[in-house]
Amino acid sequence: MFKWPNGARAAVSLSFDDARPSQVDLGVPILNAHGVRATFYVSPPNIAQRRPQWQDALAAGHEIGNHTLSHPCTGNFPWSRANALEDYTLERMEQELIAANQFIDQTLGVTPRTFAYPCGQKFVGRGEAAQSYVPLVAKHFLAGRGFKDESVHDPLAGDLAQVMGIDGDDQSFDRLTVWIDQAVQAGGWLVFAMHDVGDFPRQAIHPDVLEAVCRYCTRPANGIWMDTVATVAAYIVRGQT
Numbered sequence: 535m536f537k538w539p540n541g542a543r544a545a546v547s548l549s550f551d552d553a554r555p556s557q558v559d560l561g562v563p564i565l566n567a568h569g570v571r572a573t574f575y576v577s578p579p580n581i582a583q584r585r586p587q588w589q590d591a592l593a594a595g596h597e598i599g600n601h602t603l604s605h606p607c608t609g610n611f612p613w614s615r616a617n618a619l620e621d622y623t624l625e626r627m628e629q630e631l632i633a634a635n636q637f638i639d640q641t642l643g644v645t646p647r648t649f650a651y652p653c654g655q656k657f658v659g660r661g662e663a664a665q666s667y668v669p670l671v672a673k674h675f676l677a678g679r680g681f682k683d684e685s686v687h688d689p690l691a692g693d694l695a696q697v698m699g700i701d702g703d704d705q706s707f708d709r710l711t712v713w714i715d716q717a718v719q720a721g722g723w724l725v726f727a728m729h730d731v732g733d734f735p736r737q738a739i740h741p742d743v744l745e746a747v748c749r750y751c752t753r754p755a756n757g758i759w760m761d762t763v764a765t766v767a768a769y770i771v772r773g774q775t
């Protein structure tokens with residue numbers, strides 16, 4: 535089994551996508567109260583709505599990650615039809631990744647070290663010309679997080695360019711605890727992916743649930759190491775060399 539630091543039995547990372555304002559309004563204060571550092575895969579156009587709060591989040595030790603500049607997903611989503619992965623090339627995707635890093639560096643003064651695939655989708659093009667952009671993510675980042683994956687990440691068998699991302703939205707604390715306990719049993723790395731924080735009809739973690747997850751994962755008896763995606767990924771790289 536992989537050896538986590540300080541005798542921990544598993545690692546848990548909390549990640550939040552798209553730089554939705556509720557993340558800094560409601561999420562960061564809860565995380566800070568529990569001393570939990572999380573990873574925020576920001577969509578650059580959304581940063582402007584809360585720029586000082588994003589700077590405060592960085593100063594508190596949270597990670598800012600890359601989520602592309604324009605959030606391309608499959609054109610099956612009507613909102614992504616004009617910016618569809620089916621119409622992308624690897625060259626265009628690489629420009630997206632670099633441009634998002636530059637934007638984040640210019641606005642927040644930090645260069646992202648990890649990435650989250652928008653919609654969890656990892657391809658460009660269509661049919662026989664479709665290609666994976668996982669190699670680009672591996673080239674530019676320490677780790678790339680998926681979405682709506684169905685397994686805890688295994689630090690030895692898994693690829694850091696395709697870290698398993700588990701959907702943490704719209705679920706009860708009990709449901710999320712099943713995942714956390716599974717990670718502890720497997721000695722693995724659980725990465726939750728969320729969107730809004732609050733009482734939203736969809737794509738959100740309720741503040742009470744976030745609070746309960748933080749409390750559960752930081753209880754020393756549970757033996758969980760909680761840290762950002764970049765910090766855990768860097769530890770795994772060190773352990774493998």
Ligand SMILES: [Zn+2]
Pocket residue numbers: 551552601605652653
């Ligand atoms: Zn997203």
